[in-house]
Amino acid sequence: MDGNAAPRGRSLHRFANPGRFMRLSGAVLPWAAALGFAVSAVGLVWGLGFAPRDWQQGDTVRIMYVHVPAAWMAMGGYLGLAIASLMSLVWRHPLADIAATSIAPVGAVFTAICLVTGSLWGKPMWGTWWVWDARLTSVLVLFFLYLGHIALTSAFDEPERAARPAAILALIGAVTLPIIKFSVDWWNTLHQPASVTRFDAPAVHVDILWPLLIAGLGFLFAFAAIVLLRMRTAILERRARALMLARAAETRAPEVVPA
Amino acid sequence: MSEFLAMGGHAAFVWPSYAVAVGALVALAAVSLRQWRAAKAEVARLEALGPRRRGGGGA
Amino acid sequence: MSRKKRRLWILLLCGLGLGTATALTLTAFEDSLVFFFSPSDLAAKPMPPDRPFRVGGLVEAGSVSRSTNAEGRMETAFLVTDGTRSLRVTYTGILPDLFREGQGVVAEGRLRPDGSFAASTVLARHDETYMPPEVADALKRAGHWQPGQPPPPAALWNTLTAPATN
Numbered sequence: 001m002d003g004n005a006a007p008r009g010r011s012l013h014r015f016a017n018p019g020r021f022m023r024l025s026g027a028v029l030p031w032a033a034a035l036g037f038a039v040s041a042v043g044l045v046w047g048l049g050f051a052p053r054d055w056q057q058g059d060t061v062r063i064m065y066v067h068v069p070a071a072w073m074a075m076g077g078y079l080g081l082a083i084a085s086l087m088s089l090v091w092r093h094p095l096a097d098i099a100a101t102s103i104a105p106v107g108a109v110f111t112a113i114c115l116v117t118g119s120l121w122g123k124p125m126w127g128t129w130w131v132w133d134a135r136l137t138s139v140l141v142l143f144f145l146y147l148g149h150i151a152l153t154s155a156f157d158e159p160e161r162a163a164r165p166a167a168i169l170a171l172i173g174a175v176t177l178p179i180i181k182f183s184v185d186w187w188n189t190l191h192q193p194a195s196v197t198r199f200d201a202p203a204v205h206v207d208i209l210w211p212l213l214i215a216g217l218g219f220l221f222a223f224a225a226i227v228l229l230r231m232r233t234a235i236l237e238r239r240a241r242a243l244m245l246a247r248a249a250e251t252r253a254p255e256v257v258p259a
Numbered sequence: 260m261s262e263f264l265a266m267g268g269h270a271a272f273v274w275p276s277y278a279v280a281v282g283a284l285v286a287l288a289a290v291s292l293r294q295w296r297a298a299k300a301e302v303a304r305l306e307a308l309g310p311r312r313r314g315g316g317g318a
Numbered sequence: 319m320s321r322k323k324r325r326l327w328i329l330l331l332c333g334l335g336l337g338t339a340t341a342l343t344l345t346a347f348e349d350s351l352v353f354f355f356s357p358s359d360l361a362a363k364p365m366p367p368d369r370p371f372r373v374g375g376l377v378e379a380g381s382v383s384r385s386t387n388a389e390g391r392m393e394t395a396f397l398v399t400d401g402t403r404s405l406r407v408t409y410t411g412i413l414p415d416l417f418r419e420g421q422g423v424v425a426e427g428r429l430r431p432d433g434s435f436a437a438s439t440v441l442a443r444h445d446e447t448y449m450p451p452e453v454a455d456a457l458k459r460a461g462h463w464q465p466g467q468p469p470p471p472a473a474l475w476n477t478l479t480a481p482a483t484n
Binding site: 044048049053058059060062063066067070105106109112113116117120121123124222225226229230232233236237239240243244247 | 263266267268269272273275276277279280281283284287288291292294295298299301302305306308
């Protein structure tokens with residue numbers, strides 16, 4: 001049924017038909033999508049219309065409800081990309097490649113949202129759209145790493161051949177993750193230090209923190225749903241390629257078809 | 260209502276932030292869904308074309 | 319699977335090497351990664367005159383004086399402090415919304431011969447506290463937060479229910 005008849009090696013079957021993943025993801029996807037939509041909507045509407053103003057930022061604090069969850073997804077997504085790349089390099093599992101290729105564009109979109117909304121917050125609050133401080137620059141580098149990964153994987157006609165260079169790029173790029181996280185502690189930056197993920201109590205009042213965490217959870221579900229959908233698409237695309245190659249081989253030399 | 264829309268004078272920054280975030284995510288979801296439908300149709304087409312794909316082999 | 323294990327080890331070693339190289343590079347370039355210097359940094363490592371740089375800290379409480387110059391532009395003078403040392407900064411132009419006494423600030427410009435700092439740009443630096451204005455007022459009324467000083471520790475207020483108007 002699920003094409004695992006050939007247990008190892010690069011059999012086309014195993015490659016093109018990870019049936020178990022398709023069944024599982026097909027069951028999870030509608031839930032992830034529905035939760036991603038509903039929970040994000042609750043978090044954003046709460047943040048936009050019902051959360052209090054901030055004592056110093058006024059209403060611009062509401063930008064945080066999209067900016068911070070997008071930043072979490074940008075970094076969490078890259079962590080996922082790096083883990084998938086490690087699994088791809090060590091275990092050569094095709095699903096790990098597919099996961100990496102599917103995460104990259106989604107992570108890039110969330111990083112772009114983070115950068116644009118941060119800029120829209122910076123202009124009224126800091127007095128500038130952009131500065132080259134360590135936090136902003138390292139997040140921009142993360143964005144380019146995502147773009148580099150997308151460019152690299154789409155430069156190859158056969159996705160299988162892109163897997164290894166793309167995985168190496170993703171793993172090298174992972175050094176930016178601790179740099180982004182700790183840039184605000186290691187160096188003087190214009191960007192403020194962490195408010196939520198710190199060792200002592202969050203420096204965010206609960207009335208502001210709850211909608212933020214809910215928006216974050218909603219973004220996480222949305223991220224997962226889109227990545228699952230893209231992985232399923234990539235699997236079907238590989239199956240289509242395998243079918244086309246098999247047909248081409250059959251029509252060219254029907255007598256050589258094995259077994 | 261108009262007070263809500265004005266966002267304390269920062270409407271020009273708050274609303275575009277939400278528009279960018281929601282717009283980008285909806286666009287990404289729509290593109291991903293379209294690619295999924297295209298891939299599904301392509302596999303269905305190829306499977307309908309070639310009954311000799313698996314098991315039976317040649318002849 | 320020894321081959322898989324070996325690949326894992328090679329990758330771990332590569333990661334270690336890459337991490338070390340990155341850490342060394344970042345340490346070497348520390349001065350250019352720093353977005354601004356504090357007044358104490360400048361006392362320890364003075365900047366040559368006429369070289370543009372950024373200085374950052376808090377706007378010292380009670381130090382802000384505003385005037386209008388001959389061309390009708392607003393001139394502001396204030397002290398930027400890091401708690402130990404402070405530096406006199408002057409700036410002509412419109413300040414960002416968040417600029418106030420006790421607020422974090424980053425000024426871009428150069429030193430004058432008299433040792434004060436002529437800023438060409440002033441950016442407000444937001445601190446990491448987020449609270450409703452009612453909570454901030456309550457803290458100030460209760461005497462937990464002196465005006466012009468940084469806010470009290472977060473555990474004191476992040477679950478405070480605000481509108482106790484007394």
